[in-house]
Structure formats: structure tokens, C-alpha cells
Amino acid sequence: MSSPTVRVCPEISPLARAFGWKESSAAQGLFLDVTDKIAALPYKDSLAPSHMKLGTLDARQYTLPHTLDLSVWFWNKDLYEKAGLDPERGPKTLKEFAEQATTIQCLNRWPALRC
Numbered sequence: 860m861s862s863p864t865v866r867v868c869p870e871i872s873p874l875a876r877a878f879g880w881k882e883s884s885a886a887q888g889l890f891l892d893v894t895d896k897i898a899a900l901p902y903k904d905s906l907a908p909s910h911m912k913l914g915t916l917d918a919r920q921y922t923l924p925h926t927l928d929l930s931v932w933f934w935n936k937d938l939y940e941k942a943g944l945d946p947e948r949g950p951k952t953l954k955e956f957a958e959q960a961t962t963i964q965c966l967n968r969w970p971a972l973r974c
Contacts, residue, residue, distance in 0.1 A: 890922075891921070934959075
């Protein structure tokens, strides 16, 4: 039995950028080349250049820009209370989010964290 050829949707995960998978995955044909589809978009010139650069390899485009949307945040009030945080007031900024997440992780005294 032979392995199926894998062709996936445009890669939108930051993992490929973070871990250098772009080059090896594109070379193996795991990412779909969407260069022609992007070129046909009427708004292609307004796409974020930094996002487009990250998804481009050898002048071919394998990713589409995406937006991080933090319009809704959820937090576990029980964990907030255990960590000594105000359970009725969640984070208002990314900095607060990171600080509060670290505080909650320290409940378990993770060795990698400096609690």
C-alpha cells in the first residue's frame, strides 16, 4: 500500500514559522501553493506585508494572513481565587494576561517557572 499524497489548506498556524517547518513542509508538498489565488484577490495589495513575507518561500506563497482576535476572554474564576487574583476582574491587556497566567501556573509550582 502506498502513502497518499497530502495536500492541505493554506497553512495558518504560527508553528510552521516558529519552528522552521515552512521550508521542509513546502519542499515535501505538504502545503498548498496559493500564490495564484492570492494574486487574484481584489484586496491583495492591502494584505499585511510582514505576514505575506513569513508565508513566502522561493517567490511562492503558502500562507494567508490571519488576525489575532481578543474580543472575548474567558478565565477560570476558581483558579483566580486560588491564585489570589480577583476572580471578578480578568485581564485587560496582554501583559496582564501573561502575568496572571504565570501566577496561576505557579499554583502547581512548575519547575520551569520562576515563582
